[in-house]
Amino acid sequence: MVILWTDGLIFTLVLAIAISVGMMLRKPHFKRPLAKITQSKTSMVSLVILLCFAGVGLLDSVHYKDSRTGEIISLLDHVAKPLTEQTERTYSAPFSAYLYSKEMIIHDDGREKWDYPRLKYGAAHLDNPAQQKWPDILSKAAIGLGKGVLLALLLYLVFWMIRGRKSAEPYRPASKAALLTLFAIISLFYMLAYLSHWYHVLGTDKVGEDVFYQTLKSIRTGLVIGTLTTLMMLPLAIGFGIMAGFFRGWVDDVIQFIYTTLNSIPGVLLIAASILMVQVYMANHPEQFASVLIRADMRLLFLCLILGVTSWTGLCRMLRAETLKVREMEFVQAAESLGVTRPTILIRHILPNVMHIVLISVVLDFSSLVLAEAVLSYINIGVDPTTYSWGNMINGARLEMARDPVVWWPLSAAFLFMFTLVLAANLFADTVRNAFDPRRAEHG
Amino acid sequence: MAEPLLQVKNLSVSFQQDTVVDAIDFDIYGGESFALVGESGSGKSITALSVLRLLPNNANIQADSIALKGQNMLTIPEIDFCRWRGRRIGLIFQDPMSSLNPVMTIGAQIAEVIRLHFTLKPADIEQRVLELLQQVEIPAPERRMQEYPHQLSGGLRQRVMIAIALAGRPELLIADEPTTALDVTIQAQVLALLKKIQQQTGMALWLISHDLALVSNMADRIAVMEKGVIVETAPSTAFFKQPKHPYSRKLLAALPDIRHCLGKTATPSTPLLQVNDFKVWYPIHKGLFKRVVDHVRAVDGVSFSLQQGKTLALVGESGCGKTTLGKALLNLVPATGGRVWFDGVDLGQLSDEALRRKRAEIQMIFQDPFAAMNPRMLIADIIAEGLQALRPEISAEQRRQKVLHLLEQVELPASSAIRYPHEFSGGQRQRICIARALAVSPKLIICDEPTSALDVSVQAQILRLLQDLQQQQRLSYLFITHDLAVVGEIADEVAVIYQGKIVEMGAARQVLTAPQHPYTQTLLKAVPELKVT
Numbered sequence: 017m018v019i020l021w022t023d024g025l026i027f028t029l030v031l032a033i034a035i036s037v038g039m040m041l042r043k044p045h046f047k048r049p050l051a052k053i054t055q056s057k058t059s060m061v062s063l064v065i066l067l068c069f070a071g072v073g074l075l076d077s078v079h080y081k082d083s084r085t086g087e088i089i090s091l092l093d094h095v096a097k098p099l100t101e102q103t104e105r106t107y108s109a110p111f112s113a114y115l116y117s118k119e120m121i122i123h124d125d126g127r128e129k130w131d132y133p134r135l136k137y138g139a140a141h142l143d144n145p146a147q148q149k150w151p152d153i154l155s156k157a158a159i160g161l162g163k164g165v166l167l168a169l170l171l172y173l174v175f176w177m178i179r180g181r182k183s184a185e186p187y188r189p190a191s192k193a194a195l196l197t198l199f200a201i202i203s204l205f206y207m208l209a210y211l212s213h214w215y216h217v218l219g220t221d222k223v224g225e226d227v228f229y230q231t232l233k234s235i236r237t238g239l240v241i242g243t244l245t246t247l248m249m250l251p252l253a254i255g256f257g258i259m260a261g262f263f264r265g266w267v268d269d270v271i272q273f274i275y276t277t278l279n280s281i282p283g284v285l286l287i288a289a290s291i292l293m294v295q296v297y298m299a300n301h302p303e304q305f306a307s308v309l310i311r312a313d314m315r316l317l318f319l320c321l322i323l324g325v326t327s328w329t330g331l332c333r334m335l336r337a338e339t340l341k342v343r344e345m346e347f348v349q350a351a352e353s354l355g356v357t358r359p360t361i362l363i364r365h366i367l368p369n370v371m372h373i374v375l376i377s378v379v380l381d382f383s384s385l386v387l388a389e390a391v392l393s394y395i396n397i398g399v400d401p402t403t404y405s406w407g408n409m410i411n412g413a414r415l416e417m418a419r420d421p422v423v424w425w426p427l428s429a430a431f432l433f434m435f436t437l438v439l440a441a442n443l444f445a446d447t448v449r450n451a452f453d454p455r456r457a458e459h460g
Numbered sequence: 461m462a463e464p465l466l467q468v469k470n471l472s473v474s475f476q477q478d479t480v481v482d483a484i485d486f487d488i489y490g491g492e493s494f495a496l497v498g499e500s501g502s503g504k505s506i507t508a509l510s511v512l513r514l515l516p517n518n519a520n521i522q523a524d525s526i527a528l529k530g531q532n533m534l535t536i537p538e539i540d541f542c543r544w545r546g547r548r549i550g551l552i553f554q555d556p557m558s559s560l561n562p563v564m565t566i567g568a569q570i571a572e573v574i575r576l577h578f579t580l581k582p583a584d585i586e587q588r589v590l591e592l593l594q595q596v597e598i599p600a601p602e603r604r605m606q607e608y609p610h611q612l613s614g615g616l617r618q619r620v621m622i623a624i625a626l627a628g629r630p631e632l633l634i635a636d637e638p639t640t641a642l643d644v645t646i647q648a649q650v651l652a653l654l655k656k657i658q659q660q661t662g663m664a665l666w667l668i669s670h671d672l673a674l675v676s677n678m679a680d681r682i683a684v685m686e687k688g689v690i691v692e693t694a695p696s697t698a699f700f701k702q703p704k705h706p707y708s709r710k711l712l713a714a715l716p717d718i719r720h721c722l723g724k725t726a727t728p729s730t731p732l733l734q735v736n737d738f739k740v741w742y743p744i745h746k747g748l749f750k751r752v753v754d755h756v757r758a759v760d761g762v763s764f765s766l767q768q769g770k771t772l773a774l775v776g777e778s779g780c781g782k783t784t785l786g787k788a789l790l791n792l793v794p795a796t797g798g799r800v801w802f803d804g805v806d807l808g809q810l811s812d813e814a815l816r817r818k819r820a821e822i823q824m825i826f827q828d829p830f831a832a833m834n835p836r837m838l839i840a841d842i843i844a845e846g847l848q849a850l851r852p853e854i855s856a857e858q859r860r861q862k863v864l865h866l867l868e869q870v871e872l873p874a875s876s877a878i879r880y881p882h883e884f885s886g887g888q889r890q891r892i893c894i895a896r897a898l899a900v901s902p903k904l905i906i907c908d909e910p911t912s913a914l915d916v917s918v919q920a921q922i923l924r925l926l927q928d929l930q931q932q933q934r935l936s937y938l939f940i941t942h943d944l945a946v947v948g949e950i951a952d953e954v955a956v957i958y959q960g961k962i963v964e965m966g967a968a969r970q971v972l973t974a975p976q977h978p979y980t981q982t983l984l985k986a987v988p989e990l991k992v993t
Contacts, residue, residue: 345831346826346827346828346831346832347831347832347833347834349787349790349792349824349826350824350826350832350833350893350896351834351845351849352790352791352792353790353791353792353819353820353822353823353824354820354823354845354846354849354850354896354899354900355816355817355819355820355846355849355850355900356845356846356848356849357849360849364834364837364845365834368834368836368837369834369835369836
């Protein structure tokens with residue numbers, strides 16, 4: 017068992033979320049909005065999708081040393097072992113039996129031909145791909161889907177037995193939709209996994225690595241960038257923002273000075289400088305960073321940190337403005353006249369009334385952070401080039417799109433996964449906000 | 461009778477499932493003043509807007525007919541109906557500030573309407589604008605027409621709105637709460653003007669109001685609306701002599717009456733609060749170094765004393781400094797000078813911590829019960845907040861008991877404790893605010909216009925609750941208000957504030973019946989009184 021820095025932070029975060037949800041469930045006035053979330057179809061479906069992403073991410077966050085090779089690998093690597101080993105020579109399209117570029121092929125009888133060679137693993141079991149491929153894919157897909165459905169049914173049966181006969185009430189439409197989504201995801205995913213024994217379902221990249229595997233690995237990077245950066249940013253933004261708005265005077269002046277200064281330094285420059293610093297540090301202390309993975313992880317963590325430090329100003333400014341508004345509300349004055357101390361007013365009256373802004377901007381930032389990672393990877397100051405990330409995949413697409421014919425699948429795969437993740441997060445946050453905003457709650 | 465000018469038959473308006481206006485019929489005849497009276501949410505404004513087809517798209521309007529001079533307006537296409545609004549039917553809104561465009565001069569705004577409805581030469585348009593401004597009695601119209609809305613006072617702005625409504629020479633003028641945002645003295649002037657113009661032009665006036673006293677002075681016929689239904693339509697004189705419907709009777713009975721001060725007898729008591737030469741000045745900064753060049757004297761040398769178990773009303777129009785005075789007494793706004801003795805202690809001599817505790821014996825009830833409570837807290841937590849802050853030694857269970865007791869005192873069910881503020885109506889919220897103030901056992905409660913956001917019938921209930929609590933707990937109230945009728949209901953003593961100074965002070969009976977200062981006299985004269993003939 018090897019615990020990387022980001023692993024530790026991610027599991028702490030998961031624990032914190034679990035504990036806070038557990039605590040909220042015990043209070044009646046939190047239970048109501050939570051119940052409202054579970055009643056909305058959209059939110060339940062997007063929650064299921066998010067949880068599936070999170071599940072893959074978490075699976076990829078449990079690292080251990082492989083006893084055979086001595087490399088640090090994650091549970092996901094273990095599960096997807098065939099994918100890691102079945103590497104081709106270079107690009108190949110999804111479900112293709114041939115390489116994407118022509119090579120000199122030497123036949124058994126010594127003839128030479130300039131043509132597309134067969135893949136080493138993709139569709140290698142077929143004798144005549146031109147005729148057999150599609151029937152084979154269809155039959156294998158059907159078998160995979162059937163097995164997936166069986167698996168999903170089995171899981172459902174277990175779930176049903178646990179949930180048991182104690183509650184005979186019929187499912188609400190939202191739970192039905194959620195279960196259906198889970199059902200679909202499990203079946204589909206199983207089918208893809210099944211197919212990938214024989215085919216590269218999303219093709220291979222420049223060095224012949226399976227793109228399906230890459231996108232799965234990228235989920236963790238995306239989640240880490242999205243969540244940990246926010247974790248770094250929130251204390252700064254919330255603390256400074258509401259303090260500046262509430263106390264005003266010199267506190268406000270100092271905080272405004274800090275964020276105006278920080279804002280006037282180009283963020284990219286700051287990020288580049290600190291990433292270079294980390295690189296130099298790692299080069300000088302090779303004994304602390306035993307493997308490539310640990311180095312990449314350190315760089316990822318540092319990227320989150322520095323992105324957090326440079327991106328808190330926007331939210332801070334918004335929170336300051338909102339606090340200025342809220343502090344003039346009569347309930348704050350009422351609290352003051354009741355003799356409530358100022359820190360208590362800040363925490364009990366101001367903070368909950370600006371929380372919706374935090375929630376909204378966190379979700380919006382989540383997507384922009386994933387994109388920022390791509391941009392930074394482009395100028396080589398993002399995540400480590402060895403780290404799988406959608407950013408690196410999109411970055412690679414720069415050259416792939418310039419080829420003729422176009423290599424479209426790595427970009428499409430990254431786009432599809434990123435899009436699904438961000439959309440689900442946005443939709444889920446939308447219902448969360450509606451549920452927790454009492455003024456909206458009136459309208460149902 | 462002649463053919464009605466406006467005839468509404470079986471009008472219903474609904475938003476999704478909520479029916480806001482439910483099958484109402486009424487007629488308005490040429491040259492008369494018709495008043496539609498009701499409490500907030502009764503659907504009176506919606507009725508007016510639906511006649512003008514100004515409601516949002518999700519409104520579902522159904523009617524047998526809405527006819528102006530026998531011409532059914534429902535069948536007219538929108539493109540033609542545009543020409544009717546402003547030309548044949550004029551409209552005045554409640555808030556003149558938000559209905560005027562802040563970046564256009566008022567002359568341009570009036571001219572715009574004229575240009576829309578008549579083809580005139582530019583010189584004639586200007587002439588007409590001047591005429592209109594003269595008609596609404598705006599002094600120095602040549603200069604005023606070059607000015608922007610923010611340069612005008614509230615009363616003048618409402619006059620400009622009336623001028624704009626008159627620009628199309630409408631046959632019917634709809635006035636939707638035209639004076640609610642204005643001070644009493646200004647209200648009287650604007651109403652007198654409306655009446656005069658109506659007589660001059662012979663147009664019909666459709667007045668929408670919640671204020672029965674005001675309506676009694678203005679209207680020829682009255683329709684009372686309750687929850688989307690017109691419950692009674694009657695000529696004004698008959699209505700005020702003998703209202704038929706129980707709801708109308710209830711409304712009339714709830715009306716605060718200035719004459720109730722006559723029944724009050726003065727029993728001397730020990731003074732609780734003594735304020736001496738109290739000042740709140742705001743500095744005006746100017747120049748590069750933010751030098752203080754002058755001060756805005758919001759409260760300028762006020763002295764008064766308030767006896768235990770009594771109510772002192774601070775009366776004044778908006779901007780006179782009465783709210784600032786209340787907040788400064790609570791230290792919500794820093795005071796510039798003066799001394800305050802509360803309960804025999806000079807508050808200026810106390811240390812910060814002692815002051816925090818002592819000041820908790822003074823509590824405040826705010827004007828807007830919607831803004832006065834944290835929307836994200838449960839009622840139980842809101843009420844218990846002061847207890848938690850001042851007496852942290854009390855156990856959670858004792859606090860809960862206390863909250864339930866307080867809810868009972870303000871006549872709310874115990875189940876309210878675990879609900880959120882938005883689940884309550886305005887009156888109920890004000891009760892919760894009262895309970896919150898009572899939680900820390902205050903001796904003095906500063907009531908800052910506690911009923912002006914509420915309907916008349918709710919206002920009567922809250923005033924009664926305040927009076928009951930005063931008798932039970934010997935509370936003192938510093939009652940800040942602009943409404944002299946409410947003063948008559950509740951006050952033992954009255955202090956009239958004008959431009960940051962107290963101009964007249966004395967027993968309520970004396971000040972309200974025999975005012976000495978000319979300002980008090982104008983104030984009293986301006987109060988619309990129920991005209992019962």
